[in-house]
Amino acid sequence: MNDGFSSEIRVAEDDHRSGDGSYDATARIVDAGSTDDDGVVEAALRPRRLADFPGQPKVRDQLGLVLEAARRRGAPPDHVLLSGPPGLGKTTLAMIVAAELEQPIRVTSGPAIQHAGDLASVLSSLTEGEVLFFDEIHRMSRPAEEMLYLAMEDFRVDVIVGKGPGATAIPLELPPFTVVGATTRAGLLPAPLRDRFGFTGHLDFYEDADLETILARSAGLLEVESDPDALAEIARRSRGTPRVANRLLRRVRDWAQVHGTGRVGLDAAHRALALFDVDDIGLDRLDRAVLDALCRRFGGGPVGLSTLAVSVGEETDTVETVAEPYLVRQGYIVRSPRGRLATPAAWQHLDLSPPAGAQTPLPLSGETDAGRLG
Known part of the structure; x- marks a missing residue:
């Protein structure tokens, strides 16, 4: 494969997945032939180099500086934390970090690391300079987080052997490596873990x-x-x-x-x-269902998130992470301390008139951007 990614690739996860849930992404990439699965095509469309990564100019320039400085020093770069809504390129940037450093990348996720032993298994198999990518790192278990603190800072882990008073800690030295963490909920990361990342980049929606x-x-x-x-x-x-x-x-x-x-x-x-139910401004079925429920059933709000989710037949997390970010960004919904409120733009988009007495969203004291309420 060349840097332009002229041929499609297929990810053969089962062939190289470890018992701890991680896998070597470098070894996983094989030729796809005529396979046209959505996941395969999505992987094939990822840019391979930072210069080919469109949008996010600030993050791209900052990350490029960090990687170039590390290359000139001949040492692994600082650990990297990437945050932002789903689908903006966090995984792609992690793959690019490994490609720019010309190092292999090992991929795992927060939910896959539920025990400290799972993390110890991953860390002990790393080679010098390797990139370790944690997707949804905020969902890692607390014992694993505490082990990761030490590994990121001192490049060692303490393996506990035995139980009770007879338990002993055996230090295991690790080769220098780089952690790349991706999260859609940066606020859920504990401060000790967040502070161990030398570079933090936030990805925003694209123009x-x-x-x-x-x-x-x-x-x-x-x-x-x-x-x-x-x-x-x-x-x-x-x-x-x-x-x-x-x-x-x-x-x-x-x-x-x-x-x-x-x-x-x-x-x-x-x-x-x-x-496929994508309207003129990009709202899909779920977005319109949320707006319709908020305006028609609840008179524009305020209404609680859980009530709103039940009314559209979805989980609370789905409404909050899939529909709400775009609706808030476009100015159709306001997240207030009392619940969700529909803005005049939402009524206008649905060709509806607000009922008498409908509440108009107002910014909190000192807040000028209604979309940031809540």
């Missing part, structure tokens, strides 16, 4: 122009003919998220191949996105 660049590159890798106005339309409805943009591109491609000429044009984009 439409950056998404168009991503879509043009993805269309080329997928060998799909496309029109710029169609890519612009897809980008506008992608909620500022590259993962959503690439998924919508594949669905428009599917529609064009089945019902059209195979070319991703503006008409194909309009028809395909309408078929």
Whole structure:
């Protein structure tokens, strides 16, 4: 494979997954042939180098400086923490860190590390300079977190042998390595763990122009003919998220191949996105269900998150992490201490008039951005 990622790749997790739940991502990448699974294609569309990573200019420049300085010193860089909503490129950046350092990467996740022994198994198998990527690092168990503190700072772990008064701690020296942590909930990370990351980068939603660049590159890798106005339309409805943009591109491609000429044009984009319930501003079924429940059933609020989630038949975490960030960012919902409130923009989008007495969201004292309430 070259840096342009001209061929698709397939991730063969089962072949190289360890008993502790981690796996060597470098060894996992094999040729895909004609496989066209969504997960396979998504992996194939990831940029391999920092220079090819579109958007997030501040994080990209800062991370590039950290990696270049480490290369010149000939030592592993500081540990890296990446935070932000799902689908913005945290995993991609972790893969890029390893590629820029020309080191292997071992991938695991917070939920997979439930015991200190799980983490000790992963750490003891690392080689010098290797990158250890923790996805959803905030979900790691507390005993494993405490072991990770010592490993990140002193590159050693204490393995406890035995139980009770006869237990002894055997120190295990580790080679220098770099931890890359990704989290969608940075506030849930304990301060001692967060402070051990030398570089912290927050990824924000992308501008439409950056998404168009991503879509043009993805269309080329997928060998799909496309029109710029169609890519612009897809980008506008992608909620500022590259993962959503690439998924919508594949669905428009599917529609064009089945019902059209195979070319991703503006008409194909309009028809395909309408078929998959993506409206003119990128709201999907769940987003509209949340707005509809908030306005029609609860008179615009305030209403509690759990009540709102039950009314749309979803889990609380799904509403809070999937629907709310975009709705708040677009100014359709306000998160207040008393509950969720619909803004005038939400009523207007649903072609509804607020009932008499409906509460209008107002910023808290000293707060000018209503979307940051809560």
